[in-house]
Amino acid sequence: MLRPLGVLGPLLPAVGWGAMPLSVPPRPTEVESGALIEAFLDLGLRFVDTADVYCTDDGDLGHNERLIASALREHPRRSEVFVATKGGLRRPGGDWVEAGSPLALRRACEASLRALGVEQLALYQLHAPDPAVPFADSVGELFRLREAGKIARVGLSNVSAVQLAEACALGPVASVQNRLNPLDLSAAEDGVLAACERLGVAFIAYSPVGGREERAEVLANPVLNAIGARLGVGPGTIALSWILTLSSNCFVIPGASRLSTYQASVAAMHLTLSTADVHALDTEFRVFWRQV
Template structure:
């Protein structure tokens, strides 16, 4: 998302960031139609991903591209639209933006309180049945909504926020429920996002582990999120090549049980 929203880099620089991720072994690219500046800019990040993949020297078939539908960007703000007809149009636009005949993983971006959840999920089931979607995922959902969706379609992933500042996915049982069902959990904003991640370098527990291990504070937190459950996959945002390389390196860092307990018990100020 940072490659396509306010303050985004130039297109060549953005492509270099994506290539750095791919060259580092990343094989899941997560995007959305609304990762852009406004409704007039819809699909910017999807088109960027498509361009980067076309120009990459590696094997495109080994890369899974996940996108999302169900939100809008009126005048640069964030809105919701879970109406079936909107999701159908959004999926069709994403197919064009990504330059594919079928989307690997299509996720319902967020429930719309003005639209019955079953209607939104039902459209994803229809899109899968006609071959426009390979797999269906959900985002920003509860345990009850996961169960409700599974009555209409097989759910292979759930993408919710999870970081030391916001642990609702843990405390409300979403991660555990997904793990019990064999559903992958995609953790977005794994280091807090925005201003919160700037607190990590001075956090006493995080900084102590980072110094002892010779890694970045962000790497420590990413490693913590990864170790929370066997089904967790992190979706860190990055705007520069060094940030990408730092995130990739976190996959090789394994925290010991005491470090995990220390981070589990630590308080993280959201103010």
């Protein structure tokens, strides 16, 4: 299942991989991480989402990006892998703090170029709006970086529909990455998902199986489990497949630090839910706004 990343973007697998679990505590060793990434690549991984702040603290910035760069360096399919990264946060003392000034974003972009070992970032996303910086200033810097050739595409993350419209008025936005899963459908309910579809912007769902906060509850859901048992897959695969039905421009980037988890995620691309199954899940998760 391939979908375009925005109006002019490349065709990418609808299921990518969120690499954060390899770099935040508790994390595997770098040797274990490298072997895991190579295994994912051998299974067909072509869409990776990372960030400079997927690390332990400010002294560890770029850890996740360097892991990915190291695994890709000698891989025969390196040129086929689309790597998206982000800037606009810091990790002082392990906290997550906004840093969206133009200067901070420019420095972060240049650091990501070095960490990933590339001359241009395929997709550079503002990790989150900085309340201390005018949103247009942060986004404007991303477009200046694009004009300078440092990034190919501008993306946003953790934004509202109003902020998306403001950004689109400044230049072409390729994607929005917000949280979306069966227990947190706020991105659909607050209009962001619909705005993306209307504007030709790809929507990338992070934590699509619930993330650390809601994963256990999602996987225990009786409707997901009943459908999964009938189709011979796990509840996480059903959850991903259902999320992908919410919009034709939607991608999911579940995290995985085990081969079996990644395989279960990829299976969602090869699964077609029946109309009855989609309706049952819509009812279970109170999706009453779907257009049919």
